[in-house]
Amino acid sequence: MKTVLKLEEVALFFLGIFLFNRLNYEWWWFLTLILAPDLSMMGYVFGNKAGAFLYNILHHKGVALLIYAIGFYLSIEMVQLAGIILFSHSAMDRIFGYGLKYEKGFKYTHLGEIGK
Numbered sequence: 001m002k003t004v005l006k007l008e009e010v011a012l013f014f015l016g017i018f019l020f021n022r023l024n025y026e027w028w029w030f031l032t033l034i035l036a037p038d039l040s041m042m043g044y045v046f047g048n049k050a051g052a053f054l055y056n057i058l059h060h061k062g063v064a065l066l067i068y069a070i071g072f073y074l075s076i077e078m079v080q081l082a083g084i085i086l087f088s089h090s091a092m093d094r095i096f097g098y099g100l101k102y103e104k105g106f107k108y109t110h111l112g113e114i115g116k
Contacts, residue, residue: 007089009094013099023077023084031083035087044106050071052101059090059100 020030040058044051057063068083070076093099099111107114 006095009091012091013088013095016091017086019084020081020088023081025077025081030088033081033085034089034092037086041106048105049103051106052103055106056100058086059093061087061090064090084097 017030037058040055041051043054051053064083064086066083067086068080071079071081071083097109097111097114099109102108102110
């Protein structure tokens with residue numbers, strides 16, 4: 001089952017690439033911004049609860065899709081780009097086993113403990 005879930009995330013990552021390709025941005029934008037959501041880890045400076053909250057907001061696919069939909073509806077490509085980056089990054093993280101965080105600490109995720 002673990003392999004099936006990873007394959008699903010690979011497909012979602014490719015969906016993000018496809019959607020990005022529909023925008024009028026050069027490819028280096030995708031490569032430059034794909035790791036930007038990880039800046040949310042700085043929330044852990046303020047404790048596990050704040051860190052998990054900030055990390056989860058920027059790694060939640062529902063939030064990413066909402067941002068993309070707003071950008072699509074309003075025809076604002078920069079907002080669409082933000083949604084695509086958040087969505088693609090979240091899929092990429094899940095491919096590598098990084099899930100949404102629990103308040104216990106960074107290594108505790110909905111996909112299991114990181115490093116086990």
